[in-house]
Amino acid sequence: MADDVLFEFLHMEMVSHIYKEQASRGEMDKDRATCVSALEGMGFRVGQGLIERFTKDSPSFKDDLDIMKFICKDFWINVFRKQIDNLRTNHQGTYVLQDNKFSLLTQLSSGKQYLEEAPKYLAYSCGLVRGALSNLGMDCVVTAEVSPMPSCKFQVVIQKI
């Protein structure tokens, strides 16, 4: 039925709500950074909770690559109903997850239109991945870039202290 789009609509509303709030308070300059951080923070907390639920029954992970594969398959399927299409790594703590048809971007456009608005819609998902990984013990920084929509790449860089 229409279940699939429930989250997509909620997400779009979330993004526009955050930006409207900031706009009504004036100060357009530092807006973008705070909005993006707010969305990312939301995603972070949700990611932590989700991971607790998803890994309840699965055995422990062997290493970082195993964790990334779990994110690409099970986690992505549960949240976005499809798998990550491509995972690349340099084996030194950097992973690139490529999704060729990211479900939160499919409705925006299928080319270069609205490219500059896309990052807003990716902040929450970056937070989601960061929260999930942090709860599994990997501290990292997640950034996203959009090539022709709706495909996008999430880059995960593991912080080694």
Add this chain to the structure above:
Amino acid sequence: MAVCIAVIAKENYPLYIRSVPTQNELKFHYTVHTSLDVVEEKISAVGKAMADQRELYLGLLYPTEDYKVYGYVTNSKVKFVIVVDSSNTSLRDNEIRSMFRKLHNSFTDVMCNPFYNPGDTIQSKAFDGMVSAMMVQAS
């Protein structure tokens, strides 16, 4: 029936610790603290062993003369420790596993509660209720 139940965070500080109130609580706190070393040892030992399916349930950590201590670790490195009375007619492994299962389920529910910040002590009444059901009834 457990005598003491503890939930310990990834960074090894307690998120929740409850023991049967009539007894010396400090002794239980100390027992749980020492059991953490055994848990760490088990976690790292399995890591170096064959790359088989690794279980979350760690089993009997160590027996003292009065008590037996069981451990369980989640994928987010949160540890559950249950202390049971040795004089109790030995609880079967399955019962201990099911106790850990219930603990894990309730902990997951706490985690998903938006009012709970990961890293805080657990204040949830539902969690309290579930733990009380598992503890020895104080007479």
